[in-house]
Amino acid sequence: MQPISNYFNRQGALLSTAGPVILLLGMVIIFTFINPRFLSWINLFNLMRQSSILLVVATGMSFVILMGAIDLSVGAIVTLVGVSAAVLVTQGGLNAFSVAVSALGIGALCGALNALLVLKLRLPSFVATLGTMTIVGGISTWISGGVTVFFRNPDLTWIASGSIIGRVPNSGVLALIIFALASFVGTRSQFGRSLSAIGGGGVTARLSGIDVLRTKAFAFIVSGLLCGTAGLLLVSRTSTGTAHMGDDLLLQAIAAVVMGGTALSGGSGGVHRTLTGVLVIAVFQNGLTIAGIHPYVQIMVTGMIVILSVTITLDRSRLAFIK
Structure with missing residues (x-):
């Protein structure tokens, strides 16, 4: 079995680097051939607007996956922030600035809760965040009453749909700034190098002098904070809060991270690679929409992409067993 594992690992290293770029270019050519409007400025701006929220969430997810967690x-955090923001506007009468601060605070608090469950109670990240997902989802349904919360606040809408640079939407500009800063932190800072070391082996990282607990806690808090940012952008763009508005982002974020070249087992890849994975997912969905493909089919194909991406990038030599 060892030669087979080595083969998959070698192929994964090659495909995780060049594969997503080749796939992205291929999709652009195919969708442009199907519908020339795909490369129109209107659709490109729309593509940026759609992918900005996923980019912010996937950037936060990259930090967590890089250290071998999930x-x-x-x-669910995006949903909670979106619903809370809508309720704060309609019932609390808060202005856009107060809503934005509250959104970031809620996201960071949820990230801190995840860190507490994983590091203090020593729960596997899969179990801890699955529980958090359920709890936060229940809170969102309770706050919204199970119905869509509509609001009208031009200042809040401007955060995502306005434009300070030409016709480029603010959501796209903000997402790129967040991604650039996160990429710099991930590749140039001690924190980013520590995450890779922890993903490669927690014991070795600890013996190297890395504060594993603090680094892991910070990664979960950053992930929650960026989810809060994404929730703010989503509710600002749609002017509505619903109990399931962020459900699709979990699968898409995982797909974007692993397709960008960050191994799900941790230790290799990085935040800087996530943009390619996000573009693959966004272009794929946008192209299928323009081609008239049903959204349910898009969801099924996205699931297949996750399976394929994990198959390519998973380091099987680090798995003690497979169920």
């Missing part, structure tokens, strides 16, 4: 609560 955060299944990202979609």
Whole structure:
């Protein structure tokens, strides 16, 4: 079995680097051939607007996956922030600035809860964040009453749909700034190098002098904070809060991270690779929409992409057993 594992690992290293870029270019060519409007400025701006929220969530997820953990609560946190923001506007009468601060605070608090469950109670990240996802989802349904919360606040809408640079939407500009800063932190800072070391082996990282607990806690809090940012952008763009508005982001974020080249087992890849994975997912969905493919089919194909990406990038030599 060892030669087979080595073969998959060698192929994974090659495909995780060049594969997503080749796939992205291929999709652009195919979708442009199907519908020339795919490369129109209107559709490109729309593509940026759609992918910005996923990019923010996937950036936070990258930090967590890089250290060999997982955060299944990202979609639920986005939903909670979106619903809370809508309720704060309609019932609390808060202005856009207060809502934005509250959104970031809620996201960071949820990330801190995940860190507490994983590090203090020593729960596996899969179990801890699955529980958090369920709890946060229940709170979202309770706050919204199970119905869509509509609001009208031009200042809040401007955060995502306005434009300070030409016709480029603010959501796209903010997402790129967040990604650039996170990429710099991930590749140039001690924190980023520590995450890779922890993903490669927690014991070795600890013996190297890395504060494993603090680094892991910070990664979960950053993930929650960025989910709060994504939730703010989503509710600002749609002017509605619903109990399931962020559900699709979990699967898409995992797909984007692993397709970008960060191994699900941790230790290799990095935040800087996530943009390619996000573009693959966004272009794929946008192209299928323009081609008239049903959204349910898009969801099924996205699931297949996750399976394929994990198959390519998973380091089987680090798995003690497979069920």
